[in-house]
Amino acid sequence: MNNISISNKTRTFEIVAVIITTLGKFVFMDYLKWRLPFILTAIVFWTAYLIYRRKRNPDVIKHWGFRTSNFHNVVRTIFPVGIIALAVFVCIGFYQDTINITWHIIPILILYPIWGIIQQFLLIALTAGNLSDLKQPPVPKVIVIIIPALLFGLIHYPYTWLMIGSFALALFYAFIYLKQRNIYALGIFHGWLGAFFFYTVVNRDPFVEAFGPILNIIN
Numbered sequence: 001m002n003n004i005s006i007s008n009k010t011r012t013f014e015i016v017a018v019i020i021t022t023l024g025k026f027v028f029m030d031y032l033k034w035r036l037p038f039i040l041t042a043i044v045f046w047t048a049y050l051i052y053r054r055k056r057n058p059d060v061i062k063h064w065g066f067r068t069s070n071f072h073n074v075v076r077t078i079f080p081v082g083i084i085a086l087a088v089f090v091c092i093g094f095y096q097d098t099i100n101i102t103w104h105i106i107p108i109l110i111l112y113p114i115w116g117i118i119q120q121f122l123l124i125a126l127t128a129g130n131l132s133d134l135k136q137p138p139v140p141k142v143i144v145i146i147i148p149a150l151l152f153g154l155i156h157y158p159y160t161w162l163m164i165g166s167f168a169l170a171l172f173y174a175f176i177y178l179k180q181r182n183i184y185a186l187g188i189f190h191g192w193l194g195a196f197f198f199y200t201v202v203n204r205d206p207f208v209e210a211f212g213p214i215l216n217i218i219n
Contacts, residue, residue, distance in 0.1 A: 004057070004059050004060060004063045005057075006057075006060070006063075006130075006133070008134060008135070008136060011130040011133065011134060012130075014126045014130055015126065015127055015130050015131070017126075018122045018123065018126050018127050018151070019151070021042055021046075021122060022123075022151050022154065022155050024038065024042075025038065025155050026157075028041075035209055035210055036210045036211070039115060039210070042118065043114070043115070043118055046118060046121065046122060047118075050121070063129075063181070064121065064125040064126075064129065064181070064183060065120075065121075065124075065125050065129075065177065065181035065182050065183035065184075065186075066183050066184065067181075067182060067184075068184065070180050070181075070182050071182055071184055071185050073180060074176065074180050074182040074185035074186070075185050075189075077176060077180070078172075078176060078185065078186070078189050081172060082189055082192075082193055085169070085193055086193070086196055089196055089197055089200040089201050090200055092161075092200070092201050093200035093201055096201070096203075098200065098201060098202065098203035099199070099200050099203075100199055100200075100203050100205070101199045101200070102199075102205070104199075104205055104207035104208065105195055105196075105199050105207075107207060108195045108198070108206055108207050109191075109192060109195050111191075112190075112191035112192065112194055112195045112206075113187055113188040113190075113191030113192060114187075114191070115191060116186075116187040116188060116189070116190035116191030116192075116194065117183055117184065117187030117188070117190075117191070118187070119152075119187070119190060120173065120177075120183050120186045120187045120190055121183055121187075123148045123151050123152055123155075123170070124148055124170075124173050124174055124177045124183075124186065125177070125181070125183055127147060127148040127151065128144050128145065128147070128148045128174040128177055128178065129177065129178075129181070131143070131144040131147060132144045132178055141178070144174065144178070145171055145174040145175055145178070146171070148170055148173075148174050149167050149168075149170035149171045149173075149174060150167065151170075152166040152167060152169070152170035152173075153166050153167035153170070159202060159204075161197075161201050161202050162197070162202060165197060165201070169190070169193070173186055173190070
């Protein structure tokens, strides 16, 4: 999968664009409270970029990990980790008395994998993947894995549990991605695990946070 021709200039542009998107989270989601508009804008922008790149080079899609050929292999690899992580979430939730699972989790379990795929595309494929494929200068593998993990942790500031959990899981994401590039499996895993993390460990309701303002307007 690494024989595709992508210039260092393009790889650098993509990494910088991902960093800018990450920083935009603090402005639009945290400061301005435009959570849903920011997420939708990021999805539209990066989907458009993906389509643009695909038209110029159809092979880049599979190179990034948008493929199904190894989906089951990746799922088998990450499934035990998901079960262990979910058990840890429930134990922490019981200890903290923060388990708050309602019907709101159902739409989140549907929507979060989509957002999870976008995040994996940005922070793993375009960051870890590009760093790994850079030839001049070559980047040590440990740096390739740590940088996207740091971005994953940073983007969840100031929530300590989310930062710790996201950083730890992103180390795993990057490691698996570099061995078996599959964005679909990692994105679904990320979305479902993230949804349960919100409703067990941190006692937050992302459904209300995202759709609450719209529901208030309708009501």
